Amino acid sequence: MELTQNTILITGGTSGFGYQFASQLLALGNTVIITGRDQSKLDQTKKQLPQVHTFQSDVSDPNAIIQLYKNVTQQFPELNILINNAGEMRTINLQDPTIDLQNITREIEINLMGPIRMIQQFLPHLKTKKTAAILNVTSGLALVPFPISPIYGATKSGLRSYTKSLRVQLKNTNIKVFELVAPGANTLLNDKFENMDGFDSKNNMEPDKIVQAAIKGLETNKLEIYPGIANVIKIMSRIAPKFALSQTSKVGAKMMQ
Numbered sequence: 001m002e003l004t005q006n007t008i009l010i011t012g013g014t015s016g017f018g019y020q021f022a023s024q025l026l027a028l029g030n031t032v033i034i035t036g037r038d039q040s041k042l043d044q045t046k047k048q049l050p051q052v053h054t055f056q057s058d059v060s061d062p063n064a065i066i067q068l069y070k071n072v073t074q075q076f077p078e079l080n081i082l083i084n085n086a087g088e089m090r091t092i093n094l095q096d097p098t099i100d101l102q103n104i105t106r107e108i109e110i111n112l113m114g115p116i117r118m119i120q121q122f123l124p125h126l127k128t129k130k131t132a133a134i135l136n137v138t139s140g141l142a143l144v145p146f147p148i149s150p151i152y153g154a155t156k157s158g159l160r161s162y163t164k165s166l167r168v169q170l171k172n173t174n175i176k177v178f179e180l181v182a183p184g185a186n187t188l189l190n191d192k193f194e195n196m197d198g199f200d201s202k203n204n205m206e207p208d209k210i211v212q213a214a215i216k217g218l219e220t221n222k223l224e225i226y227p228g229i230a231n232v233i234k235i236m237s238r239i240a241p242k243f244a245l246s247q248t249s250k251v252g253a254k255m256m257q
């Protein structure tokens with residue numbers, strides 16, 4: 001699809017991939033709207049990218065999504081692309097007796113229910129556009145579990161499954177459904193792993209390179225985009241899934257005992 005002169009909503013646009021999407025899509029001549037929870041980070045991003053439009057909105061809050069929909073479609077009726085990027089990743093020891101039942105599922109609310117609700121809310125609007133697209137950001141960890149972040153992996157596998165179903169259901173519409181299966185990247189999301197046993201950041205990519213690959217994928221209608229090592233993870237998950245899991249199980253092994 002043409003990636004110029006679109007109106008694009010990106011959830012979580014204040015750092016990492018979301019910031020890169022905003023910056024690169026603005027440079028291509030699109031109108032770009034970003035969200036995030038932290039107003040100071042939105043203000044900072046607006047300083048760095050003066051053309052970007054910002055809305056404070058928490059993707060895990062259904063009422064905030066309804067309000068966001070009203071505000072965005074009123075101010076930007078040409079909206080035709082939704083990028084579900086906002087996400088959180090935590091390290092969790094499932095044997096920790098202090099974990100409470102509300103808190104344990106927080107990543108599901110953000111990473112899985114967030115995109116599902118956003119799409120449900122924006123779908124009728126996107127269907128009115130001549131060309132439209134939805135891009136969901138999953139992860140190589142949708143393909144191989146990452147035991148130290150058990151809920152995160154579950155959300156990304158779930159989002160991948162949902163994305164495939166969505167693509168089938170929308171196949172006769174104007175809306176193309178893309179998935180970015182992102183490999184590990186040097187973003188704030190990964191800071192917590194820096195000094196963890198078994199973690200090696202040398203294979204991490206820079207987020208700008210991953211987003212360049214994603215944009216190329218959108219432009220060439222590649223519906224599943226696997227930048228860099230994500231391709232290797234895809235192959236390993238098929239031909240050697242036990243080996244792949246043994247490798248990811250090394251990270252944070254001490255914390256999981």
Ligand SMILES: NC(=O)c1ccc[n+]([C@@H]2O[C@H](COP(=O)([O-])OP(=O)(O)OC[C@H]3O[C@@H](n4cnc5c(N)ncnc54)[C@H](OP(=O)(O)O)[C@@H]3O)[C@@H](O)[C@H]2O)c1
Binds near residue numbers: 015038084087111190
């Ligand atoms: N980094 C990696 O290695 C990697 C690999 C594969 C996939 N991914 C995926 O890529 C996406 C972006 O991650 P990143 O690495 O760029 O992380 P990041 O640098 O931490 O950025 C996350 C962005 O999402 C926003 N956000 C978080 N929770 C939100 C919520 N509930 N509502 C609205 N916005 C929210 C954050 O702003 P606020 O905190 O202000 O809300 C921030 O703008 C995520 O879906 C992540 O799972 C990352």
